[in-house]
Amino acid sequence: MSNDLYITASSSINTNIVSKNELLVFENKEPDLSQFLLSVYRHLDTQYPKFHKMDNLSKLGWLANEVLLKDSFDTAKYKPEDIGIVLSNANSSLDNDIKYMETVKEIASPALFVYTLPNIVIGEISIRHKFKGENAFFINEDFDAAFIQQYVGNLMHNEVLQCCICGWVEALGENYKAVLFLIEKDKSSNSVIFTKENLNKIYQIENG
Amino acid sequence: MDKLMSDLKTQIIAQLNLQDTKPEDIGDDQPLFVEGLGLDSIDALELIVLLQQHYKIKLSNAEDGPKVFRTVRTMAEYITAHQAQNA
Numbered sequence: 001m002s003n004d005l006y007i008t009a010s011s012s013i014n015t016n017i018v019s020k021n022e023l024l025v026f027e028n029k030e031p032d033l034s035q036f037l038l039s040v041y042r043h044l045d046t047q048y049p050k051f052h053k054m055d056n057l058s059k060l061g062w063l064a065n066e067v068l069l070k071d072s073f074d075t076a077k078y079k080p081e082d083i084g085i086v087l088s089n090a091n092s093s094l095d096n097d098i099k100y101m102e103t104v105k106e107i108a109s110p111a112l113f114v115y116t117l118p119n120i121v122i123g124e125i126s127i128r129h130k131f132k133g134e135n136a137f138f139i140n141e142d143f144d145a146a147f148i149q150q151y152v153g154n155l156m157h158n159e160v161l162q163c164c165i166c167g168w169v170e171a172l173g174e175n176y177k178a179v180l181f182l183i184e185k186d187k188s189s190n191s192v193i194f195t196k197e198n199l200n201k202i203y204q205i206e207n208g
Numbered sequence: 209m210d211k212l213m214s215d216l217k218t219q220i221i222a223q224l225n226l227q228d229t230k231p232e233d234i235g236d237d238q239p240l241f242v243e244g245l246g247l248d249s250i251d252a253l254e255l256i257v258l259l260q261q262h263y264k265i266k267l268s269n270a271e272d273g274p275k276v277f278r279t280v281r282t283m284a285e286y287i288t289a290h291q292a293q294n295a
Contacts, residue, residue, distance in 0.1 A: 110253035
């Protein structure tokens with residue numbers, strides 16, 4: 001079923017290393033996650049003031065997506081509604097939820113409240129690139145390649161989407177991990193077939 | 209008033225996480241929303257929180273918001289008037 005779909009690119013941010021297609025893009029040993037993510041943002045040399053207002057989960061997903069698409073993805077190839085996003089993690093938006101709960105003791109922070117849902121990261125990516133396709137954020141204990149392959153495969157085989165960004169975006173405290181895949185119908189150089197085995201293989205490599 | 213406006217600029221930058229903005233980048237009469245600093249509706253709520261946290265002022269009438277938060281100067285005038293009322 002999935003033989004005509006391809007993983008055309010991948011990116012990851014994990015253990016202070018940023019990579020794309022399994023090649024090192026950036027490394028910084030900064031132990032504080034917020035500071036590390038800020039250093040990645042600066043390395044990408046992007047001007048997007050709203051980045052600074054995001055919670056760490058959204059910053060992580062947003063940056064992993066910038067790395068995934070930068071210099072290689074032609075947005076004009078697709079209609080906005082043909083590009084979808086399907087993400088997952090284990091701890092939802094708990095990292096920000098805890099910070100928000102702390103503010104509730106005095107004056108609840110509206111800026112933190114708006115990030116008390118995990119799918120906001122999808123919204124931030126969609127706003128940035130004007131994507132309007134189907135999207136979903138699932139909570140799983142671990143990265144479930146079989147589920148992602150089946151769900152995204154169905155969306156693309158049923159012509160709901162022509163292209164999909166999918167993967168794992170997790171941030172809780174100083175623990176974080178993002179691995180994203182770009183799934184397309186056309187082959188490209190270095191693309192591999194969209195199977196659960198290839199998803200897992202890349203996930204393990206990108207996972208360090 | 210100048211000291212208050214200077215404090216407000218620093219507080220706005222901190223409260224709204226405007227990391228690429230310096231206090232001197234914000235003009236006293238520069239619109240804070242849309243064409244000026246480009247703040248949005250969530251920022252407006254954060255400015256209300258700022259007034260509560262730093263100046264113990266609760267915006268009693270939401271309709272006053274656009275007038276109060278138009279510029280740093282209008283915010284400072286609102287704070288000064290409120291403090292004078294409660295002196």
